Amino acid sequence: MMLEKSILAVITTDRQKVSGGAPIFFCESKKELEYVASNIEAITDGIAHALSEDLFIIVKH
Amino acid sequence: MTEYTFPIVFGVVFGTISRIIMLRTDYRQYPTYLHGKIIHLSLGFIAASLGALAVPAIMEKEFTAVTLLTVAATQFRDVRNMERNTLTEVDSYELVSRGKTYIEGIAVSFESRNYLVMFTGFLGTLSFIIWNVFAAIIVAVICLIVGSKLMSGSKIEDIVDIEQSKISFDGAGLYVDNIYIMNIGLEERKEEILKYGMGFILTPKNINIVTTIGNLGQRQAILHDVSVSLGVFRDSGTPALTPLIKRDLDDGRLGVFILPQIRDVAKAKSVIGSVPVLESAVRMPSESKSLNKGDKV
Known part of the structure; x- marks a missing residue:
């Protein structure tokens, strides 16, 4: 199945900020956040976009 | 051998030469080496033959033979489709894709080049029959020059x-x-x-x-x-x-x-x-x- 323009994952260090549909990954630190985001980016062929310092989304374009 | 043999051969040869000149493999790598080239040279040969054959047909008052040119038009529209389909299929495997507009541009130029070849064949044969071989060579060379001018568009x-x-x-x-x-x-x-x-x-x-x-x-x-x-x-x-x-x-x-x-x-x-x-x-x-x-x- 080909997905176009969809949020594949949400990665954050702040539990208060997110909820809802896409898979959410909570991380302890900024370093872990970067590590998880780069892994998911590579695995899903998506792009990691930063919405703020502690909130990343992986988007399939 | 008829009186038209040499004019027709002349038209076909010059038509095919003009296709060879217009068929350049450059950085776009299209048409691909050898196989792609053979396809386009063969089609160019057919186009040149159609153009050249139309002249004797008119001379012999076989006006219906001109309908053959409509077959040619259909044939070359197919060339355009063929190019478009091939390039679209291949495009999804490019690291940076060509895009549909570029593909359409390439497909259109392949079609139009065949028409240029047809005109070269037509005018070459016509001038051979009306005047002589030297006049025909001059006309054919002018066609080649005009063809290559028409072919190159502007750049960014x-x-x-x-x-x-x-x-x-x-x-x-x-x-x-x-x-x-x-x-x-x-x-x-x-x-x-x-x-x-x-x-x-x-x-x-x-x-x-x-x-x-x-x-x-x-x-x-x-x-x-x-x-x-x-x-x-x-x-x-x-x-x-x-x-x-x-x-x-x-x-x-x-x-x-x-x-x-x-x-x-x-x-x-x-x-x-x-x-x-x-x-x-x-x-x-x-x-x-x-x-x-x-x-x-």
Whole structure:
């Protein structure tokens, strides 16, 4: 199945900020956040976009 | 052997020669080496034969034979379809795709080249029959020259000014000059982009060009050609490393962000400059009657 323009994952260090549909990954630190985001980016062929310092989304374009 | 044999052979030979001249493999790598070339040379030969045969048919008052040319038209429309289908299939496996507009441009030029070949064959044979072989050679050479003139369209450097510009990050936003390109989240990617990326600003020379270079197909063609000529720093599975072109909404300038493997500014400028202006991207708002009417009042 080909997905176009969809949020594949949400990665954050702040539990208060997110909820809802896409898979959410909570991380302890900024370093872990970067590590998880780069892994998911590579695995899903998506792009990691930063919405703020502690909130990343992986988007399939 | 009939009185028409030599004129027909002459027309066919010169028609095919004109196809050979127009069939150049360049950086676009299309048609591909050998096999693709054979297909197009054969089609060129058929086109030349059709053009050459039409003349004796008219001379012998076999006017219905001209309907044969409609078969030719159908045949070459199929050539266009064939090109379009092949290139579209292959396009999804390119690291930086050609884009539909570019493909359409290539397909159209293949079709039109066959018509040029047909005219060369037709005029060559006609002048051979009416005058003599020397006149026919002159006519055929003129056809070859006109053909190659018609074939080469304008280039990007004719319509825009190309300037190198620095790329920078504002938070996660990637900018070329003041034009926003995209959002990059990961520090690692940002470092790669700053290390390998290059930015260029294309400033349109007049109002018509603002619309022409705004065309998404034209922009994709620039990215494709640059990636083919200078290489591209990316692989499947790294969509963050994608060359992109975005537009300044205020004045229609384009911000070109590329990731070449050969990072030579002068070369990059000349490659961007020699990208063809795609026929289907060309717009002429200045020719609009309703627009010009307003000026005169």
